[in-house]
Amino acid sequence: MIQAQSKLPKLLSFEEFLTWYPENGSRYELLDGEIVEVRPVGSHEEVTSYLIRKIDREIERLKLPWFIPNTCCVKPIDSDENGYISDGIILDRSSLSADPLWKRASTITRGTSARLVIEVVSTNWQDDYAKKLDDYEALGIPEYWIVDYRGLGGRRFIGSPKQPTITVYQWIEGVYQLVQFRKGDRLQSPTFPELNLAVAEIIAFGG
Numbered sequence: 001m002i003q004a005q006s007k008l009p010k011l012l013s014f015e016e017f018l019t020w021y022p023e024n025g026s027r028y029e030l031l032d033g034e035i036v037e038v039r040p041v042g043s044h045e046e047v048t049s050y051l052i053r054k055i056d057r058e059i060e061r062l063k064l065p066w067f068i069p070n071t072c073c074v075k076p077i078d079s080d081e082n083g084y085i086s087d088g089i090i091l092d093r094s095s096l097s098a099d100p101l102w103k104r105a106s107t108i109t110r111g112t113s114a115r116l117v118i119e120v121v122s123t124n125w126q127d128d129y130a131k132k133l134d135d136y137e138a139l140g141i142p143e144y145w146i147v148d149y150r151g152l153g154g155r156r157f158i159g160s161p162k163q164p165t166i167t168v169y170q171w172i173e174g175v176y177q178l179v180q181f182r183k184g185d186r187l188q189s190p191t192f193p194e195l196n197l198a199v200a201e202i203i204a205f206g207g
Contacts, residue, residue, distance in 0.1 A: 014080045018105045030083040038085060043206040047149050048087045048120050050205045055090065058195050065093045066115055073107040076135035084132055088118035111140030116191050121148040129157045137176045143191045144169040144176065149206035164203045
């Protein structure tokens with residue numbers, strides 16, 4: 001997604017960011033104390049919408065006590081300078097009562113509150129493959145998808161030659177283990193083992 005830096009004169013703490021956050025329909029993240037407006041391009045939104053729609057149907061089919069919020073901020077452990085608005089997040093209703101910021105600020109601080117986080121890659125791919133990966137792992141979020149439908153990530157992350165790649169990370173004994181899927185594969189999710197998603201179809205939505 002495209003990000004635009006804020007013009008505020010000072011770096012903000014996470015609590016200051018929550019207090020500042022406007023109710024204007026726009027989405028913002030806090031990255032190293034700076035407010036960043038999230039501005040997804042059209043193809044990014046098409047891919048995200050397709051995935052959310054498919055997952056939401058699977059949650060309903062299985063009658064799981066989970067839901068996909070319109071907006072949810074993820075606060076990393078031991079960081080007062082970052083807060084992430086992911087492209088998609090599946091939350092567990094049964095765990096949210098233990099998360100202190102959920103009711104007040106639609107924010108989670110515990111990995112057990114989420115079942116899956118999805119980031120759809122844009123030009124700021126370094127955040128998805130590095131900063132957010134480390135922080136989601138530290139939180140213990142069980143599953144994390146990086147949907148690189150344009151093959152923008154560095155070769156060390158998606159291989160050479162670069163091509164559209166979906167990376168699925170599963171949290172096992174405190175560490176993320178990854179499996180990658182490319183055109184011709186069917187995506188396999190530990191959280192949704194019966195979910196039927198063709199990688200080629202996901203990529204096609206990014207046209």
